[in-house]
Amino acid sequence: MANTDSTSKISVVLKLPKRVADLIVRAQTIHDAMAANSKTLPSPSPAMTVLQTDIDGLATKEAITKTRTVGAVSDRNAAQKVLTVDLNNERAYVELVVNADPTNASQIAQDAGMFLRNPGSPSKPPLAVKPGATTGTVKVIAKATKGAQANNWQYSLDGGKTWIDLPSTTKASTTVANLTPSTTVSIRQQAVTKAGESDWSAPVVHVVA
Numbered sequence: 001m002a003n004t005d006s007t008s009k010i011s012v013v014l015k016l017p018k019r020v021a022d023l024i025v026r027a028q029t030i031h032d033a034m035a036a037n038s039k040t041l042p043s044p045s046p047a048m049t050v051l052q053t054d055i056d057g058l059a060t061k062e063a064i065t066k067t068r069t070v071g072a073v074s075d076r077n078a079a080q081k082v083l084t085v086d087l088n089n090e091r092a093y094v095e096l097v098v099n100a101d102p103t104n105a106s107q108i109a110q111d112a113g114m115f116l117r118n119p120g121s122p123s124k125p126p127l128a129v130k131p132g133a134t135t136g137t138v139k140v141i142a143k144a145t146k147g148a149q150a151n152n153w154q155y156s157l158d159g160g161k162t163w164i165d166l167p168s169t170t171k172a173s174t175t176v177a178n179l180t181p182s183t184t185v186s187i188r189q190q191a192v193t194k195a196g197e198s199d200w201s202a203p204v205v206h207v208v209a
Helices: 020-036 048-065 072-100 102-111
Strands: 127-131 138-142 150-156 164-169 173-176 184-193 204-207
Touching: 020 048, 020 072, 020 102, 048 072, 072 102, 127 184, 127 204, 138 184, 150 173, 164 173
Parallel strands: none
Antiparallel strands: 127 138, 138 173, 150 164, 150 184, 184 204
């Protein structure tokens, strides 16, 4: 299997808790899930026996910290680091499997007791145009510009050869009315800040409904 660590399109996450007791439970959940799905995940690294040994080792050392034995906390912390490394290695392995079979990525991650990283929310387009409330109108919404005091608007009915001014607005939105249905309109926006007027946005083309 090719190594795709640096080019993975799909990221797998562990969602490890901070409390040691919760970490032990989470690690055991991952172990049990991976062990139960060995056909999907045939070559985990480290092996499941090693992962179980390190889970048990942390559980034992965590219990000893309750006795306040000298050095118990440092021993527990060392065992916690070992287990965390194990889990991150398992995550890297699962991520390789996921990217080798992206169609089944969600199920593979679930079989490992892990999660897919949620994709970031799509960025808001600089300018969006949609049908207005009535025939022959369009609603235009621009991405707000920090510090904008006003927004200038223009539209064109000839592909941008000539532009018609619309009233300026304080909000980053406006409505264009009295357009002929089925015609094509181009619209652009310009923000006005203390520094002056920005460049005009790239025009957005829309067919009037």
